[in-house]
Amino acid sequence: MKKIYILLCFIIVLGNIFFIINKHDTISHNTSIKMNKNFIVLGAGRHLAPGEKDAYYCSKILGVWEPLITRDENGYPAPCLAQSWQMLDEGKVWIFYLRKDVVFHDGSKFNADTVIKNFDRMKKGIKRSIFYGLDINTFYPSLISYEKIDDYTVKLTFKETNLNQLYKMMDFGSAMFSPKCFSQDGNFNDIVIGTGPYKIVQNNLNKDVRLERFEQYYADKAKIKEILIRNIPNVDSRYSALKSGEICGVLDINAIPPFLATEIVKDNRYEVSTNKSTMIRFLALNGKKFPFNDVRMRQAVSLAIDRNNLVKALYLNYAVPTTNILNYTSPYYKKFTVDYNLDKAKNLAKEVLKDERYEVTYLINGQEPLQKGEAELISYWLSEIGLDVKIQSLEYATMAYLAKKGEFHIARFQQGLANGDPYGIFYSFMMPKGGRNVSECLGYENQEVSELLNKVKHINDEVERRNIYNRIQEISVIEQPVIPLYNDMNIVAYDKHLKNYRALVYGVDLSKIEWVE
Template sequence: MESMMKKLFLMMLLLITALSAGCGKQGQLQNNIEKHAKDTVVLAAYRHLAPGNKDGLYCSRILYVWEPLITKDDNNRPTPCLAQSWEMRDGGKEWIFHLRRDVYFHNGTKFNADSVVANFDRMKKGYKRSSFYGLNMETYYPTLLKYEKVDEYTIRLLFKEANVNELYKMTDFGSPIYAPECFDEDGNFRSVAIGTGPYKITENALNKYVVLERNDNYWGEKGKIKKFIVRTIPNTDTRYAALKSGEIDGVLDINAIPPFLAAEIKKDSNFSVDKNKSTMIRYLSLNGNKFPFNDVRMRRAVSLAIDRKNLVHGMYLDYAEPTINILNYTSPGYKAIPVAYDLQEAKRLAHEVLGDKRCEITYCINGSEPLQKGEAELIAYWLQDIGLDVQIKSIEYATLSKMMRKGEFDIVRVQRGLANGDPFSALYTFVMPDGGINASNRLGYNNPEVVELMNRVKHITDEQERQSIFDRVQEIVAYEQPVIPLFNDMNIVAYNKRLKNYKPLIYGVDLSKVELAEEND
């Protein structure tokens, strides 16, 4: 075990050395930051954050271009945005939303009930795929019968069944609002996304960069920075080098900077590193439709054989939190469950399934994520103790997704974020027979008690009773492990000290609060 950890540490050390040497060619900062205009901040992400007209959302929420009716507070609970208040009636079958007044879209048109209805009309046209979270009426507004304008600043939603958790479903990606002029007849974008947010898109070069300019007519507190340029730099090494050289001021989005590079850049007095909880959970998806993972004992054996605390400490430098719970730790319904590591019990359970034989399995990873290979090698090292001989395959993500849908795998390393804080939706996709991940990842999970509990909690309005049911579901699933949760991620950001208030949220950074430090210091 110790030799394996030393090997992985040496790999990370060699990578850091190589990156440092590459950056040295450009010298130290040498005022490279002056390449930017004084009132412009340049950031970078691993993916393009404004995929454009073919994307159902056009751009990510973290660009602060569009706003939802309901957003989330620091505890991931629903809080007002474009809807400033609401009422639940008839046990959740009717919801009334009172809209914010004196709000205008970037093109100068007024935000009101008519524009909200137009956005619902658009959703009604059918599912809109997105690089972030798909826009789907059935997902965010299940059993919706009717949406209507009550007056200029009030709308009403009527449901066939009680939707007591509707506010959670509507947060952020569940209720994005755009100027109706954005949409063509099919509900696709005919132009750049026109929202109500503190920043607007003025240029979008796909897979290269997107330019954001401050919306000086914003209804709320206006942004401090006049212009952001958000570059797309997929390669981790290149992104790190750009930050060190001063080509960019900071990184954002998921996978912004890996922990070992965050630890390295933190040593440089020109930069700061900060972290927060993240909605992202990393887990192993096991093919529950075939041997040996169609046996709950084998799934439990795998879970018990993985030393998550050692994994998080050695591979991720404690920039993560070990977990055996499939519900992310930012969800208001989350129950803390002790992380179990018991190799002897894992061996006993595996022997009950395998006998004295060994089993060869394929462990697939996403080749574009730099730490997955080392993580897989460590986990494979542990799994050999329970009779599993692991072959690691690095595969491009699109191919990997197709393999999973076809069931052509044994183990796949996967990740999942929370579109909203709703514990019901987050659990449903894993544990219900028709749940999206249960089906697409071939989990084969079906527990009658869990199904009964999930069907019952849908209609319960008492928060304490709802939480009790969610707790029970989490306990069952933590024992049966339809997937093997590894750790809850952290949102890590690194940035030049030229910036101030560059603080990570549970998703992204609040760009409207970012300032230039020298203006105030």
């Protein structure tokens, strides 16, 4: 039986490869764009600068805006626009010392005044984004005041102990923009003005965004003078554009699927780079409906899914199986054994379903090329424990809408790690009022988890904090409020004429890329 579904995996993968390769063969190579050391064209699966109504205007990977605090390669807080900091009163007071040699793209100075105005903007209310929402209460919980001490020193005061504040501020949690690009409602009034190594000079919504090197950047200047990043949503078209020379690299999440990454390296003109990703893929089970309102059924689903073979056969090991809802890039991540036990799964399911079979609706995002094959395999496994699965392939917005209304049993979702703070992830999925718990009708509640999350906010001993987070992870693995499948890998592919095109945890560092003849 195992051989049957492994064979099915390979059939799905090979079918995708042959379809795309054959499609590529019909495309003319006369469409290539001349690229050189001063200008390159890249491709992404979504538009990376959604514009004025997005909380950040553009993705961090464009190198246009920078945060006060970023992350190092191990996921720990690292200096960026704040070069150092000081914690006082057990985390109720934080003082940040800013860089003094930074200017925005419009030539204005970055200083304490601009930081204060960025906080003023955040206080105007929640701002939506295709990346991560901007909510001052999420990134700065119990914040009482923010004030300028001098031109390059800012003080934050909190009502409660906030020892993990640096993790909350990493990257999207402390993005800084020139106040000149803010409108009265807190949106942007024009192209975003940041401090990064690149500035946006043209943004054609849903088509492309053009970047130009910022010559007054305070650190090492970007190697390439101009970069055009095209929005190419269809993976077939992205692959074909890369092979035909229309673009010389792909980036962002889902830049290139595993089966095409394996294929493209057979061509000696191209290379692939991988790294861990902040994205985790999981199944949301409607905990407000039978049968998933019973923990035994959630456990049965988890045990029935052979994650190792799923990742090996369908994702060609470009992913890491997991049962832990916390992403593996978090410094607090704990590794657990990934169990597959069909006999135990059958027994648990029988306790819930008795001797009956039950039909369930399984929602997937039809725009992701491998989700249908993945759903078919998982449906096959779930049929073994008495679930007859009906797959519905939808646009993502429709899928999210139906999930929020509770009109589903299983839905395939994903979660990125906006910063290094595990509290936000656990709260969202495991607290009764958590955002994902509510929006995906998980119906999850555990008194011990609630008490631990309320307790950890006030603990300043790092060992004790880690022990609490370990315990919450243990509970999540046992009770499976959602069914984690695997942690993504960031996969990028590029023309070998590019140097330093290295996959990071999130995107690539555009400023380090060089064109070599």
